[in-house]
Amino acid sequence: MAITIKDIARITNVSATTVSRVLNNKHEGVSLETRQRILDTIRELDYKPNAIARGLVTKKTNTIGIIIPDISNQFFSDIARGIEDGASDHGYNVFLCNTDDKLDKESKYINALKEKCVDGIIFASSSMPNIKIISELIKGSIPVVVVDRHVEIENVYGIYTDNFRGGYIATKHLIDLNHKKIGCITGPLGNHNSKERLDGYKQALLDSCITFNEDLVAEGNYKINGGMKAAEKLIRNKQITALFVSNDLMAYGAYKAIKAAGLNIPEDISIVGFDDTELSQIIEPELTTIRQPAYQMGIEAERALIKIISGKSVKDRNKSFSPNLIIRKSTSKYQAKII
Amino acid sequence: MAITIKDIARITNVSATTVSRVLNNKHEGVSLETRQRILDTIRELDYKPNAIARGLVTKKTNTIGIIIPDISNQFFSDIARGIEDGASDHGYNVFLCNTDDKLDKESKYINALKEKCVDGIIFASSSMPNIKIISELIKGSIPVVVVDRHVEIENVYGIYTDNFRGGYIATKHLIDLNHKKIGCITGPLGNHNSKERLDGYKQALLDSCITFNEDLVAEGNYKINGGMKAAEKLIRNKQITALFVSNDLMAYGAYKAIKAAGLNIPEDISIVGFDDTELSQIIEPELTTIRQPAYQMGIEAERALIKIISGKSVKDRNKSFSPNLIIRKSTSKYQAKII
DNA sequence: CTGAAAGCGCTAACAT
DNA sequence: ATGTTAGCGCTTTCAG
Numbered sequence: 138m139a140i141t142i143k144d145i146a147r148i149t150n151v152s153a154t155t156v157s158r159v160l161n162n163k164h165e166g167v168s169l170e171t172r173q174r175i176l177d178t179i180r181e182l183d184y185k186p187n188a189i190a191r192g193l194v195t196k197k198t199n200t201i202g203i204i205i206p207d208i209s210n211q212f213f214s215d216i217a218r219g220i221e222d223g224a225s226d227h228g229y230n231v232f233l234c235n236t237d238d239k240l241d242k243e244s245k246y247i248n249a250l251k252e253k254c255v256d257g258i259i260f261a262s263s264s265m266p267n268i269k270i271i272s273e274l275i276k277g278s279i280p281v282v283v284v285d286r287h288v289e290i291e292n293v294y295g296i297y298t299d300n301f302r303g304g305y306i307a308t309k310h311l312i313d314l315n316h317k318k319i320g321c322i323t324g325p326l327g328n329h330n331s332k333e334r335l336d337g338y339k340q341a342l343l344d345s346c347i348t349f350n351e352d353l354v355a356e357g358n359y360k361i362n363g364g365m366k367a368a369e370k371l372i373r374n375k376q377i378t379a380l381f382v383s384n385d386l387m388a389y390g391a392y393k394a395i396k397a398a399g400l401n402i403p404e405d406i407s408i409v410g411f412d413d414t415e416l417s418q419i420i421e422p423e424l425t426t427i428r429q430p431a432y433q434m435g436i437e438a439e440r441a442l443i444k445i446i447s448g449k450s451v452k453d454r455n456k457s458f459s460p461n462l463i464i465r466k467s468t469s470k471y472q473a474k475i476i
Numbered sequence: 477m478a479i480t481i482k483d484i485a486r487i488t489n490v491s492a493t494t495v496s497r498v499l500n501n502k503h504e505g506v507s508l509e510t511r512q513r514i515l516d517t518i519r520e521l522d523y524k525p526n527a528i529a530r531g532l533v534t535k536k537t538n539t540i541g542i543i544i545p546d547i548s549n550q551f552f553s554d555i556a557r558g559i560e561d562g563a564s565d566h567g568y569n570v571f572l573c574n575t576d577d578k579l580d581k582e583s584k585y586i587n588a589l590k591e592k593c594v595d596g597i598i599f600a601s602s603s604m605p606n607i608k609i610i611s612e613l614i615k616g617s618i619p620v621v622v623v624d625r626h627v628e629i630e631n632v633y634g635i636y637t638d639n640f641r642g643g644y645i646a647t648k649h650l651i652d653l654n655h656k657k658i659g660c661i662t663g664p665l666g667n668h669n670s671k672e673r674l675d676g677y678k679q680a681l682l683d684s685c686i687t688f689n690e691d692l693v694a695e696g697n698y699k700i701n702g703g704m705k706a707a708e709k710l711i712r713n714k715q716i717t718a719l720f721v722s723n724d725l726m727a728y729g730a731y732k733a734i735k736a737a738g739l740n741i742p743e744d745i746s747i748v749g750f751d752d753t754e755l756s757q758i759i760e761p762e763l764t765t766i767r768q769p770a771y772q773m774g775i776e777a778e779r780a781l782i783k784i785i786s787g788k789s790v791k792d793r794n795k796s797f798s799p800n801l802i803i804r805k806s807t808s809k810y811q812a813k814i815i
Numbered sequence: 816c817t818g819a820a821a822g823c824g825c826t827a828a829c830a831t
Numbered sequence: 832a833t834g835t836t837a838g839c840g841c842t843t844t845c846a847g
Binding site: 141142143153154157158160161186187189190191192193194195 | 823826
């Protein structure tokens with residue numbers, strides 16, 4: 138049997154209340170002498186207050202939940218690391234939940250987290266209509282911040298990268314390099330962020346008076362294979378000279394397809410990716426890409442959640458981060474070929 | 477105020493005890509009729525039992541902690557995913573803790589997890605002497621399994637890859653390809669697993685009667701840069717024809733160094749990596765490497781922990797996984813050069 | 816088949 | 832400055 142507050146009380150000849158007071162650093166409600174005596178025996182016996190019991194009475198567990206599609210995905214593990222670092226600094230522990238974007242898993246975890254009385258939840262989901270779940274969450278009046286998504290729900294806060302802008306600056310970079318025939322490999326278009334990136338691409342074209350051509354767009358799946366297939370399709374018969382690929386993984390697939398077709402990057406086709414994963418510096422040529430501040434988003438999400446939990450008001454419902462263009466070796470100026 | 481078991485009891489005209497019985501599926505202690513009535517109002521009111529209160533009395537929280545150096549590291553996030561998947565299947569939630577291998581963080585998290593009454597802990601640490609901490613853990617008699625490390629402590633279980641064997645088969649592959657001058661880039665040698673891999677390399681050499689040459693070994697840091705520097709050192713003046721690199725990241729660095737020196741892979745230098753990260757299929761030439769079953773190790777670690785928690789005996793203190801050689805394009809038969 | 820009572824380990828009024 | 836009492840929401844004897 139673990140040692141309890143009563144044990145400490147008995148041994149130090151005080152009441153449990155007094156021990157509780159020193160445990161919680163209550164402002165000078167205890168004489169210096171007894172406080173010291175209590176502190177000593179606590180140390181001596183290596184007593185640890187039972188957070189479960191404490192949570193039951195205070196209705197505060199110092200625990201938050203983080204619900205994401207997949208911790209194995211570098212983007213989410215960076216976010217998770219940011220969240221956990223922040224949480225740890227603020228005295229919170231973090232429950233990790235992987236949903237694979239499955240609705241049933243999402244709601245299962247939400248229930249579990251509610252039962253375990255977490256103080257708040259940070260939620261990420263790629264599939265669009267999970268607003269339903271989120272609102273169910275709020276129904277239970279538990280603080281929520283949504284990460285990687287702009288959000289328009291009362292009492293829910295959103296931390297996200299401006300994906301539209303990401304698509305825009307990626308494409309603009311290509312346009313600035315004189316490219317006119319710019320292809321686009323998108324993520325699954327049922328996915329909100331994928332659409333935003335595509336919209337950014339379109340807008341950049343529009344702003345430069347380049348007519349949008351649907352044939353130059355191919356839908357991928359955010360995986361290497363999907364990028365490869367989409368690229369194969371786009372380079373066949375089309376005379377694209379550049380490609381905006383909605384994530385790095387698909388860009389790697391595109392590399393494969395392009396090289397397999399005997400073309401060179403960037404001489405024949407310039408490529409811009411999205412995410413700036415570690416590999417993009419390793420692959421050859423090094424990938425020009427759009428960086429999302431994943432870790433920082435995690436930090437901010439946690440910060441916002443703590444604010445809400447402690448009843449402070451958060452000024453804006455949404456906070457967006459600006460993606461950055463990281464120029465490396467996979468893009469170059471378009472030169473009309475001399476045949 | 478959330479709705480409690482008493483509310484359900486009052487509304488259904490039974491005692492809390494009876495509600496508790498149906499909540500816990502007590503074997504037929506309740507008439508079919510009342511059981512149904514209770515179930516109905518539970519559903520109707522969307523009542524969720526408070527796991528905190530339950531945990532306080534049962535001394536069982538259905539929660540485990542996972543303490544790892546860094547969730548952003550692909551190897552650990554794969555392990556974590558395996559653990560979490562298993563835990564979820566068994567009705568457990570997991571606390572995520574990142575330590576960066578720092579002793580103070582490790583002990584801070586251990587205390588926090590104890591206070592939160594986790595049912596068990598899965599622990600990974602690269603720095604060697606954390607046995608102390610682990611034993612402190614046991615002192616509190618909480619079930620522990622150590623992952624990514626062989627372990628010789630009573631009541632502590634180890635799940636790990638056989639790193640010695642990994643180093644061995646990597647080197648053996650090179651030897652089978654006729655290489656004699658085989659270099660080795662190690663991880664930090666203060667790290668136990670790094671040493672094991674190096675020992676495997678030495679043993680393979682020995683078994684093939686190739687004299688070990690200390691000059692052909694360079695210590696790295698498991699990062700790209702370290703691999704690059706170590707490779708630069710090894711290819712300068714040394715006539716190595718092959719290289720065993722203790723992780724993929726350093727292998728990527730070695731690629732850079734080798735290409736920068738105007739050499740070709742595998743024609744001039746064959747390379748074997750370690751880990752089989754996703755990139756190894758993307759980089760050119762595709763990397764021959766040693767795969768660690770990280771996800772599977774997570775699954776097994778969780779399984780072992782659950783066993784211990786539920787009081788079942790685990791037959792072996794340690795369970796090792798065999799690493800696999802994945803042959804791709806970065807290794808080829810050594811041919812004496814015709815000058 | 817059902818309920819009353821006690822208590823898990825702690826904190827929060829309310830005394831004194 | 833300290834203690835008494837009550838109770839958080841649940842499970843667990845023990846009766847009936």
